[in-house]
Amino acid sequence: MFFTTSFYFALAIFSLGLLYKVSTWFRYSLDTVAVETSTTQRIFCAIKGIILTIFSAKFFILLKVFVFDVLLQIRILRESVFRWIMHMLIFWGFMLLLFMHALDKFITTPLFEDYYSTLNPFLFLRNMFAAMVITGIILAVYRRFFIKTPRLFTNAMDKYAIIILAVIVVSGILLEGLKITSHTEFKIMVEDYSGLSMEDDGDELKALESYWVKEFGVVSTEVKGPFNVEALKLGKESHEMNCAECHTKPQWAFISYGVAKTIKPIATGLDRYNFPTFFWYIHFMACFAGLAYLPFSKMFHIFVSPLSLLANAVMDKEKSDPTNIATRQVMELDACTHCGVCSLRCVIGISFEEIGNLYILPSEKIAALKALAAGRNLSEQELRIIQNGLYLCTGCIRCTEVCPAGINLQDLLFNVREALLQKGYPEFYIFSQFSFLRGIKNGGMVQDDYQKPLKLVKESIADEFKLLDMPDSAIKLTHLYKEFRKRLAVSMQGKTSSSCFACKTCSLACPVVCNFEKPVESLGLTPHQLIHAANLGLINLVFGSKMLWSCLGCYECQEHCPQGVRVTDVFFELKNLAIKHFNEKASASQTGKRL
Amino acid sequence: MKIALFRCCNTNICLKHNESVMDSVLRGLDVEAVDVKEFGCCGYPLKNINFKAYILCSARNLSLAEEKGLNIITFCSCCYSSLKRANHLMKEDVSIQKEINTTLEKEGLRYDGTVEVKHFLDIVYKDIGIKHTREKMVKTFKGLKIATHYGCQLLKPRQIIKFDNPAAPSIFDELVDITGAKSIPWLTKLQCCGAPTWGINDDLSMDLMERKIRDARQSGADFLCTACPFCQLQFDRVQKVLVSKRNLKHYIPSILYPQLLGLSMGIDAEVLGIDKNELDLTGIMDFLQ
Numbered sequence: 001m002f003f004t005t006s007f008y009f010a011l012a013i014f015s016l017g018l019l020y021k022v023s024t025w026f027r028y029s030l031d032t033v034a035v036e037t038s039t040t041q042r043i044f045c046a047i048k049g050i051i052l053t054i055f056s057a058k059f060f061i062l063l064k065v066f067v068f069d070v071l072l073q074i075r076i077l078r079e080s081v082f083r084w085i086m087h088m089l090i091f092w093g094f095m096l097l098l099f100m101h102a103l104d105k106f107i108t109t110p111l112f113e114d115y116y117s118t119l120n121p122f123l124f125l126r127n128m129f130a131a132m133v134i135t136g137i138i139l140a141v142y143r144r145f146f147i148k149t150p151r152l153f154t155n156a157m158d159k160y161a162i163i164i165l166a167v168i169v170v171s172g173i174l175l176e177g178l179k180i181t182s183h184t185e186f187k188i189m190v191e192d193y194s195g196l197s198m199e200d201d202g203d204e205l206k207a208l209e210s211y212w213v214k215e216f217g218v219v220s221t222e223v224k225g226p227f228n229v230e231a232l233k234l235g236k237e238s239h240e241m242n243c244a245e246c247h248t249k250p251q252w253a254f255i256s257y258g259v260a261k262t263i264k265p266i267a268t269g270l271d272r273y274n275f276p277t278f279f280w281y282i283h284f285m286a287c288f289a290g291l292a293y294l295p296f297s298k299m300f301h302i303f304v305s306p307l308s309l310l311a312n313a314v315m316d317k318e319k320s321d322p323t324n325i326a327t328r329q330v331m332e333l334d335a336c337t338h339c340g341v342c343s344l345r346c347v348i349g350i351s352f353e354e355i356g357n358l359y360i361l362p363s364e365k366i367a368a369l370k371a372l373a374a375g376r377n378l379s380e381q382e383l384r385i386i387q388n389g390l391y392l393c394t395g396c397i398r399c400t401e402v403c404p405a406g407i408n409l410q411d412l413l414f415n416v417r418e419a420l421l422q423k424g425y426p427e428f429y430i431f432s433q434f435s436f437l438r439g440i441k442n443g444g445m446v447q448d449d450y451q452k453p454l455k456l457v458k459e460s461i462a463d464e465f466k467l468l469d470m471p472d473s474a475i476k477l478t479h480l481y482k483e484f485r486k487r488l489a490v491s492m493q494g495k496t497s498s499s500c501f502a503c504k505t506c507s508l509a510c511p512v513v514c515n516f517e518k519p520v521e522s523l524g525l526t527p528h529q530l531i532h533a534a535n536l537g538l539i540n541l542v543f544g545s546k547m548l549w550s551c552l553g554c555y556e557c558q559e560h561c562p563q564g565v566r567v568t569d570v571f572f573e574l575k576n577l578a579i580k581h582f583n584e585k586a587s588a589s590q591t592g593k594r595l
Numbered sequence: 596m597k598i599a600l601f602r603c604c605n606t607n608i609c610l611k612h613n614e615s616v617m618d619s620v621l622r623g624l625d626v627e628a629v630d631v632k633e634f635g636c637c638g639y640p641l642k643n644i645n646f647k648a649y650i651l652c653s654a655r656n657l658s659l660a661e662e663k664g665l666n667i668i669t670f671c672s673c674c675y676s677s678l679k680r681a682n683h684l685m686k687e688d689v690s691i692q693k694e695i696n697t698t699l700e701k702e703g704l705r706y707d708g709t710v711e712v713k714h715f716l717d718i719v720y721k722d723i724g725i726k727h728t729r730e731k732m733v734k735t736f737k738g739l740k741i742a743t744h745y746g747c748q749l750l751k752p753r754q755i756i757k758f759d760n761p762a763a764p765s766i767f768d769e770l771v772d773i774t775g776a777k778s779i780p781w782l783t784k785l786q787c788c789g790a791p792t793w794g795i796n797d798d799l800s801m802d803l804m805e806r807k808i809r810d811a812r813q814s815g816a817d818f819l820c821t822a823c824p825f826c827q828l829q830f831d832r833v834q835k836v837l838v839s840k841r842n843l844k845h846y847i848p849s850i851l852y853p854q855l856l857g858l859s860m861g862i863d864a865e866v867l868g869i870d871k872n873e874l875d876l877t878g879i880m881d882f883l884q
Contacts, residue, residue, distance in 0.1 A: 150702035347604055347635035350655050353698045354648035392644075394636050396604035431795055433640035433673075436825070439794025440609055440832055454795070492684075492691070493646055511786050515802050550799055553642065554787040555751035559761055566752070575643045 003284060010288035017295030025331040028373040030416050037323050045323045058314045065313040069406065070306040076404045079341050086139035087404075093132030094165065101126050102287065120248040126176075127255045133169045134255075137162060151349050151361055152340040157298045164299070167286045175279040177259025180250045181219045181267035182276050186212060194242040204238050211235025216250050217260045219267035301337045301405065308335035309406035317411060329412050330373055335405040336366045342399035342409060348392060359389020362399040362409050369416055384425060384586060390417040391429040395437040414441075421453040426460040428582040431549050431575070461582070465544025485537040487577065494573035499563045500531045506557035506567045512550045523547040527557050527567060534574055543578040551575070596722065598713070599660045600628035601678070603671035604636050605824045609832065612868025613824060613851060617670055617715070619867065620853040623731060623860045624723055628668065633659050637669075637677040647694075653681030654695045658706035666711040668718055670853065672823035676748035676756060678712040683755045714749060714758065715853060716822055720766050725773060733861035735775030739882035741855070742816035742847075743767045743778050744807070744830070746823040747787050761785075770852065771820060774859040776882070781814035783807045788821075790829035801837045804829060808837075811847050818879060819849035827851050835873045848874040858883055 026042040037045070053062070068074045073091070077084040099107050100122065108122070109115050115122065140162055144154045179185045186209065190196060196205050210227045212218040212235070227235075251257050263270060270276075294300060311328050343349050343361035352360045359365050368386040371378060378386070390413060399409040421427055430438075430453055442450045488494040507513050507526035516522040524545035525533060533541040542548065548571065557567040600621070606613045621628045638652025657678065660667050669675050684691045686708040696705045713721075719728055750761040759766045764785070768778035789803035808830075811819055821827040830849035838846045849872075857867045858879070869876050 148701070345633075348638070348641065348652060350635060350651055350698075350702075351638070351641055351645070351648040353701065354651050355645055392641075394604040394640055396607050396636070398607070429644060432643040433791065433794075435794030436640075436790065436828075437605070437608065437794070439797060439800075440828060442794075491646075492688070511803060512799065515799065515806075550792060550796055552747070552787045552789070552791040552803075554747035554791070556747070556787075558752050568752070572642055572646065576646055579644055 006285070006288050010292040013292035014294055017292070021295045021300065021334060024374070025327050025334075028330045028375070029326050030329050030369060030373050030412070030419065037326075042323055042327050045321055046327055049321060049324045053314050061313050062310050065309055065406075066306070069309045069313075073404065075309075075402075075406065079345075079402055079404070082139070083143070083339070083341075086136050086143065089132045089136030090140070090165065091136075093129045093136060097126065097129045097133065097169075100129070116246040118247040120252055123248050123250075124252040124254070127173075127253045130169050130173055131255060133165060137166050137169070149340065149344060151343045151346075151352060153338075153343075153358075153361075153364065155338065155367075158338055161298045164286065164290045164293075164297075168283065168290060171279055171283040171286055173255050173259060175276060175283050176253055176256035177263065178267075178270060178276040178279055180217045180253070180256060180260035181263060182271045183218060183220045183222075183268070184271055185276060186218045186220070189243075189247075193246065194238075196238070196242065204234060207231045207235035208238040208242070209235070211239050217257060217264070219264055219271070221268055298337060300334055304331060304335040305337065305405035308332050312406040312408055325411075329408075329415065332405075332407040332412060333366060333370050333373060335407055336363070337405060338363055338366070339404060341402050341404065345398055345402045347394055347396050347398055351392065355392070357385060357389045357392070359386050360392045361389075362413065365389060365413060366409075369412070372416065372420075380425070381587060383420070383423075387417070387420045387425060387427055388429060388583070390420065391427055391434055393417070393434065418449075422449060424456065426456045426582075426586070427453055428457060428579050428586075430454060430457050431579065461544060464585070465540045481537045481539050484539050484577070485535070488534060488570075488573060491573050493566065493569040493576075494534075496564060496566045497531055497535055497570045500528065500535065500561075500565045501563060502528050502532055503562065504528050505560050505562060506531070506565075509556045509560040511554065511556060512547070512552060523550060527551075527571075530574075531565065531567065531570060534570065539578075539581070542574055543581060548574055548578065596625070596718075597627040597629060597665060598668045598718070599631050599634075599663060599665040601634060601637070601656065601667050601669040601671075601674055602630075603669065603674050603824050605671070605828065609828060610824050612871040613670065613827075613853075616851060616853045616857060616867050619862050620857045620860065621668075623857070623862060624719065624728065626668070626718060626723075629663070629665060631659055631663060631665075637671075637674040638681075639673040639677045642677070649677065650681045650684060650691065651695055651698060653677045654685055654706050655699060655704060657682055657685065657710050657712075658699055658704040660710045661706055662704070666713060668713050668715060670715040670822070670851075671825065672714065672746040672748035673825055675712065675714045680755055682708065682710065682712055714822070716749070716766060716770060717758065719856070720770055725769065728770075728856075729773050732773065732775075732859050734859050734883050736855075736859060736879075736882045737775060737884050739776040739879065740779050740815055740817045741771050741776045741820045741850075742781050742811040742814060742818070743771055743784065744788060744819055744821050744826055744849075745785060746821065746826045747785075749822055750785070767820075767822060767852070771855065774855055775884075776855065778820075779814050779816050781810050781816065783810045788826045788829045790825040790833070793829060793833055800829075800833065801841070804834065804837060805841065805843070808834065808843075808845075808847055812845055816847060817882075818876070819847055820852055820855055821849055822852050824851075831873045846874055848872060848876045848878075850876055850879060855879075 026039045026046070053059070073084060073087060076087055101117070104115065104117065117123070143149065144152070144158065190205065190208070198205065206223060209218070209220055210223045210231050213220050213223055214225060214227055214232060250260070290299070308331065315325065315328060317325070340363050343363040346362055349361055352358070359368055393413060395410065395414065397410045400407070403409055488497060507528045510527050513519045513523065513526050519526050525541060525547050527547065530542060530545055530547050551568070551571045553568055553572065555568045558569065561567055600617065602614060618628065634656050636652050637656065638649040641649040641652065656667070667678060669678065685695065685706055699705050745764055745767055749758055750756060750764055753761050771778040783806060786807060787803055788807065789800035793800040819830050821830060827849055834846055837843065854867045854869065858864065864880060869880070
């Protein structure tokens, strides 16, 4: 009764959770497109898309992906043999346990007429599958906690996944081990299956029990060795008559039998205090808890990762319905297993060590995206850091190529980054070559949308540094930043700046300066003026000057400098300092207001 | 010759055919290019943001090549200059070397400065040599006039790059000449293509490129030839935008140097992705004999 009630209770939570999670795919959106379409439309669109795909030649692509990427997990194998072995052991071990053992009433019994969980091959296979899962779990723990994989972060959800699997399997094994030793269990079996009774067959029963104690690990308080040969012979006969048909030797349950042997000295006590029942509860409750919590946990990927793999195999940015792409992108967030391969292989992942923004790493970006998709209120500070991290991406598609769940990370991240940039928060990293790709891709973008983030940054800088707009005003001493001068003087790239004697050669050589009829008006300061201002510590002039952000880094000025000032390198240092300053300023002035 | 091939990140996204170009041409030149799976970005896009992160990215790649005992070849001038700079610093500056290696050790790497970084042109000109390269030629261009665009990062700063004389370079021109094409002199040859500000200040970027395009045309060039994916993307994709935005009557398509070389080595135009350009490049086949 308790069993059934709790099972249905867990199943209900699971179903509701599943419904809820699936509904978020159609309710949430990360993109700008889907905002205009209603949930109903999106569901309709998805169903249409699925039906059209299944009844087309693409069905064979789906089939292929299902076999190779879902069942054989070739994508994991391509990245790491270790991880493939680990995951295949857990996946196949657990799936087979689920189908053969947990769902035996629905699958194994109809398939095999003479199925008994105590018969081979089932008895052996159960242990075998458990051994697979346990080996996999040990490898997972080793990977996460012992070998230092760079930039692999283990969060609470990762730990939960390992723990719940371990509890389910280990409690199952302990349960079986206890049952092997349990005298109580033995008596129940005799009563239920043997057809022998205490009154009529007392001797035979005793012989049978002796035989089981001697051969099969039962620990009995009533019969104890050494047994005489006669009794054992009778016990064996009785065993073959009454038990053997539906009970293989427990030795075949090789792990549990080992457990039984180990606990033998205390088995009587354990049996008396009902430990088998206790572990029976733990085993089932862990299973039910795992089931109920599944849609909310990382284990949800069992369903969603295959979906993501299949969807991405047949969807195409150009041809697929944008509504479906928006839906798929929300779904993909649930497909992520936080395995960290994207962060390991991210081409600029290593820069995290220096810049320290966790959101540089794709696997951690996903966590931020989940919050964004759910429309959770994020503080300005959080949004700024997420946006910073999202901007630090070369767009090289490697994360998409290596994701074992087939998530199209690149498109996902690019879309979200663009949506965030439009929200009106200036992104100073836009003044870097990460913007080149954005410029190349801008073909598909509305011009205003493309220019808006750039404009925002320029305005924000102009707001802070008004000095350049007031050429006639006297420069106040308060604008001198000694600290800045010191930093420049000791920096690796900037230290030569003090050798400048303002001969103007750099400005004459600069292709950017040559591009303008009135360079000072267009650029604020020309290169030699910029160097001079930097040497004086006038950050208002330096950071606000358009010249700094128009610098191509072509080294023309540096090549021409007669004083050996590494002009271009100084500019790079100034840009580093400026971007650092802007970011620090932005985080200091953050109001805690939620957008 | 066995060497680690460093593919620029940009290539993977918008210049995919450059990968098969590099593979086939290097094979044709008997260079065994090894793909190092762990290679990452050279760090160039981080240069405006954080110098140390920039150097760290390059140093990581150098350490991976060192681990395999290979030198690095790249076709991208920006990757080339970044890797060279990091290499220079890791050899010359003990404090940077120590700091970077401490970070690299987190993933079991370290760099001792034994790797040489080479550009594709380096390999062809200095390692294989003009003479041997010429032996590989099976076809020759007749009457084709090429404006070579060196690209800033391939030449400067001279103390670090040491590829050719930055004020009057000639290697690229000689390399074009061996294909039978003629490298013509043009005024703005050594100027920046404008790619560094594309996406940041598009007008400036287009101004700079427009000047070069006009000059190249006026100097009588049929095609531009580049030695860097950034320059190539600028002269191809961005030039296309420029032509439509500013209603230019004339444009000048750009070819990657390995494509030019590959054609005269008799490699199939399809393998070389001659049809993959945004601005039609197929006209160049008419010059091939």
